[in-house]
Amino acid sequence: MAASQRKLQEPQPAFVLHTYPYRETSLIVEAFTRHHGRIGLLAKGARRPKSALRGTLLAFQPLLIQWGGRGELRGLHSAEWQGGVPQLKGIGLMSGFYLNELLLRFLHRDDPHEGLFDLYAEAVSALATNTRIAATLRRFEKFLLGELGYALTLDTEAGSNNPVDPGASYTYVIEKGPVQIRSGDNPTIELSGKTLIDLSSDNYEDPVTLSQSKLLMRHLVGHYLGSRSLHTRQFLVELQQI
Numbered sequence: 001m002a003a004s005q006r007k008l009q010e011p012q013p014a015f016v017l018h019t020y021p022y023r024e025t026s027l028i029v030e031a032f033t034r035h036h037g038r039i040g041l042l043a044k045g046a047r048r049p050k051s052a053l054r055g056t057l058l059a060f061q062p063l064l065i066q067w068g069g070r071g072e073l074r075g076l077h078s079a080e081w082q083g084g085v086p087q088l089k090g091i092g093l094m095s096g097f098y099l100n101e102l103l104l105r106f107l108h109r110d111d112p113h114e115g116l117f118d119l120y121a122e123a124v125s126a127l128a129t130n131t132r133i134a135a136t137l138r139r140f141e142k143f144l145l146g147e148l149g150y151a152l153t154l155d156t157e158a159g160s161n162n163p164v165d166p167g168a169s170y171t172y173v174i175e176k177g178p179v180q181i182r183s184g185d186n187p188t189i190e191l192s193g194k195t196l197i198d199l200s201s202d203n204y205e206d207p208v209t210l211s212q213s214k215l216l217m218r219h220l221v222g223h224y225l226g227s228r229s230l231h232t233r234q235f236l237v238e239l240q241q242i
Contacts, residue, residue, distance in 0.1 A: 008077055011078075012065055013082075014032060014034070014064070016029055017032050025044075025051075026043060027057060028042060035114065036110060041067055042073045043076040044076075063079050085124055091130060096124060102140075102230070106144060119143050123137075141220075145220060150220070152220070153178070157177065158176040159177075164196050166193040166194040178193075195209045
């Protein structure tokens with residue numbers, strides 16, 4: 001029996017983030033698992049017409065997967081569809097690809113984020129309805145940054161414990177927090193205090209909050225990505241979604 005078969009993991013909840021063709025009949029799978037984080041898998045023979053994996057390794061569908069082996073690529077043993085999520089379509093589908101690209105760019109392999117996995121599952125279900133998409137993306141981006149150690153200070157002013165004034169105008173200084181805009185300032189980004197307070201509690205009912213939080217998150221995600229670009233982001237920016 002192969003080593004990868006001798007040391008199979010217990011079946012784990014997972015989503016496929018991306019797949020790549022490998023040789024003639026196989027796939028390399030980037031998966032996001034609840035208990036092991038992002039992992040790389042080799043799905044041998046998955047592209048063969050009669051493979052049990054064919055048609056199963058689809059993005060945005062909840063799976064229960066089992067694998068074995070060690071190293072960068074483990075051997076995928078099985079993948080079972082768990083159902084419950086309709087296929088994403090239209091802008092919901094593109095928004096889902098955006099979330100997948102965020103996870104691929106930001107998460108290291110074998111670094112578990114169970115809370116993030118659960119929020120991703122919620123986000124996928126929400127995107128399947130094609131409603132409140134922008135709010136779903138903002139909530140996910142904010143939580144992701146917090147999971148990576150970049151938690152946002154939103155309800156107190158930078159350098160003090162003073163609460164943010166909902167009637168004041170602020171800029172956001174990365175890794176410090178909100179700073180009130182004074183006369184003569186030329187801020188990179190301008191936000192109302194109310195937007196910051198709403199964002200801290202994931203309240204996106206106000207259209208101004210939704211619009212300004214989009215600008216803030218675009219600014220923050222771009223900063224932490226550095227020179228790396230997001231292919232899906234530009235497409236969605238053109239559609240005025242993120």
